[in-house]
Amino acid sequence: MDEIRNEDRRPTRSPASPFRRLWWGLKRGVKELLLWSLYWSGAPFAHTAFFAAKKTVILCYHTASDEPTPAYPNNVMRATEFRRQMSYLKRHRSVVPLEECIARLREGRGRGAGSVALTFDDGYKSCLETVVPILKDHGFPATFFVMPGCMDDGKGKWDDVLYFSMGSFRKSLLRARRKEVAALKRDLEEAARNGWEKASAEALLSWEDLKTLRGLGYSVQSHSMHHLYLSAQPSADQQYEIDESKRRLEEVLGEPIQFLAYPFGAADSYTNETKALAEKAGYEAALTCEQGYLEDSTDLFSVKRMGLSADMPFWKFKLILAGFFF
Numbered sequence: 001m002d003e004i005r006n007e008d009r010r011p012t013r014s015p016a017s018p019f020r021r022l023w024w025g026l027k028r029g030v031k032e033l034l035l036w037s038l039y040w041s042g043a044p045f046a047h048t049a050f051f052a053a054k055k056t057v058i059l060c061y062h063t064a065s066d067e068p069t070p071a072y073p074n075n076v077m078r079a080t081e082f083r084r085q086m087s088y089l090k091r092h093r094s095v096v097p098l099e100e101c102i103a104r105l106r107e108g109r110g111r112g113a114g115s116v117a118l119t120f121d122d123g124y125k126s127c128l129e130t131v132v133p134i135l136k137d138h139g140f141p142a143t144f145f146v147m148p149g150c151m152d153d154g155k156g157k158w159d160d161v162l163y164f165s166m167g168s169f170r171k172s173l174l175r176a177r178r179k180e181v182a183a184l185k186r187d188l189e190e191a192a193r194n195g196w197e198k199a200s201a202e203a204l205l206s207w208e209d210l211k212t213l214r215g216l217g218y219s220v221q222s223h224s225m226h227h228l229y230l231s232a233q234p235s236a237d238q239q240y241e242i243d244e245s246k247r248r249l250e251e252v253l254g255e256p257i258q259f260l261a262y263p264f265g266a267a268d269s270y271t272n273e274t275k276a277l278a279e280k281a282g283y284e285a286a287l288t289c290e291q292g293y294l295e296d297s298t299d300l301f302s303v304k305r306m307g308l309s310a311d312m313p314f315w316k317f318k319l320i321l322a323g324f325f326f
């Protein structure tokens with residue numbers, strides 16, 4: 001690897017000023033209106049049907065569950081909604097392993113045949129309890145990105161712990177259905193007694209769970225050691241997060257780890273240095289959470305995905321698959 005230059009260490013996007021944030025808010029509003037109009041015009045679906053022009057896309061989920069889960073609420077999709085999305089996929093698209101999409105990318109044929117790959121970040125235990133049975137029902141392959149450091153130290157996922165301890169969980173309490181509130185409250189009180197870290201740790205998959213996932217044929221890959229904002233870490237810490245997660249997963253699972261998903265995955269969450277470190281560590285590709293479809297020329301170390309959050313309406317999901325989301 002060449003020497004890392006200073007400009008390689010800069011985030012690919014600089015921090016935002018309040019004015020810029022306001023501008024982004026306005027743009028987001030206009031974008032929502034455009035997407036909504038596009039959907040109701042029916043044009044994307046007519047285009048897809050007429051030209052049979054489907055775009056290859058990697059979908060990025062976190063988990064699905066109907067149980068109160070100590071995880072960032074927008075990461076936890078309702079099981080019924082997740083099943084609805086999988087049923088739609090089954091009817092309209094071909095779901096392939098992530099490995100197949102990356103192999104095509106390596107050959108410069110990233111656009112492929114318009115297939116879809118499913119990925120799940122952060123390694124929540126509810127993936128095994130709720131997501132996997134639904135995937136099995138549909139016969140879909142999937143890849144789970146996990147953090148070995150969080151699994152080993154018993155402290156859970158720091159950003160979830162921070163979110164809860166700041167009291168923001170009240171929002172999801174307000175959104176919860178009436179019958180869930182008592183259970184949620186009981187769980188939260190229990191969690192507060194035992195500490196948020198323990199609750200968060202228990203919401204993550206265990207090593208045994210990972211072996212079960214592998215046994216069922218699902219792919220398990222690296223999401224770094226501790227889910228840190230890599231671009232904000234010194235070089236040595238970034239390298240540790242990237243190298244050690246690969247080594248630890250390979251040690252326990254006894255097979256090569258090929259892919260890294262950058263934690264948070266936004267354009268400013270990784271740098272050119274991060275990409276170089278991932279390549280040097282021996283990963284074959286690294287995935288972001290920047291929204292986008294696969295192109296023939298997609299960079300193997302900043303592969304875009306389409307994120308599906310719990311509050312995303314179904315029409316947006318359909319628009320993503322029609323290849324018209326932006």
Ligand SMILES: [Zn+2]
Pocket residue numbers: 121122223227263264
């Ligand atoms: Zn993550």
